[in-house]
Amino acid sequence: MHVWIEAIFGILFPVARPPRPWARLERPFCERCAEPFARPVAASFECANCAKRNWSLGRLRAAYREQGSVREAILGFKYGRKFHLRPWLGRWLADGFREHYAAEQWDAFVPVPLHPERRRKRGFNQSAEIAGWLGKRAGIPLVEGLRRVRATVPQARLTRAERLRNLRGSLVLAPGFDPRGKRLVICDDVFTTGATADACAKVLLRAGAGEVVALAVARR
Ligand SMILES: [Zn+2]
Known part of the structure; x- marks a missing residue:
């Protein structure tokens, strides 16, 4: 996808500008997984779920909750091929x-x-497109440093135990x-449990990465 295509879309379809996101992901949330809490809590804490989990990721963060215009834009970009949404998702990231x-x-x-077959069908990796948009502007390179080596069932349909089984062994270094020694940000369009991003972090840390954190446009 090229910048000029986005620009032409912007001129042809100015109404395609999505409504402003309204649900920021804000504290108080779990310092590890950013699970939000409705009531104020102590300054720094981990949720009960994280206390039981052995995370590779240092932190998970997202800009917004997966609701309203953010959810629609993510789905529209990923499945509806609404490429003019890329700069918006990039801005939100x-x-x-x-x-x-x-x-x-x-x-x-x-x-x-994405698994190569899914990427071929979709024609692009939405996470790479969105992170690439931000990377250019933030002066941070986008490195497609991981590969999927076998097809996995879409994570959204699975329980947590099934997700972990599904992921095991499916990610390798590109x-x-x-x-080695690098500080890396795993990028995705949306986090559900963070299991996929964490599996990515595990591979990178085993290969010697210094620190690995994760960032998504939205968190469920
Ligand atoms: Zn947590």
């Missing part, structure tokens, strides 16, 4: 980056990979990518 990570130094954005 940037909102999350500014708020949660921009104060630190990062070596690369690493998109959650040839030529050396993450």
Whole structure:
């Protein structure tokens, strides 16, 4: 997808500008997985779910809740091929980056990979497209440093235990990518449980990455 195609879409379909997102992902939330809490809590805490989990990711963060215009834009871009939404999703990802990570130094954005067959059918990896948009503007390279080596059933239809089984062994380092000592941000359009991003982090840390965190446009 090229910038000029987006620009032409913007001229032809100015009404395609999505409504402003209204549901920011805001504290109080779990410092690890960003699960929001309705009531105020102690300054820094981990949720009960994270206390039982052995995360590879240092932190998960997102800009928005997966609701309303954000949810519609994510689905429209991914499944509806509404490519003019890419800069909006990029801006919304940037909102999350500014708020949660921009104060630190990062070596690369690493998109959650799609299995090659799914990528071929869809024609693009939505996470790479959105993260690439932000990377250009933030001056942080997009590195497709991970590969899926076998098809997985879409995670959204599975229970947590099934998700972990489904992911096990399906992610490997891309040839030529050396993450040793690097500080990396795994990027995705939406997090549900964070299991996929965490499986990505595990592969990168095992290969020597210094720190791995995750950022999505939206969190369920
Ligand atoms: Zn948590």
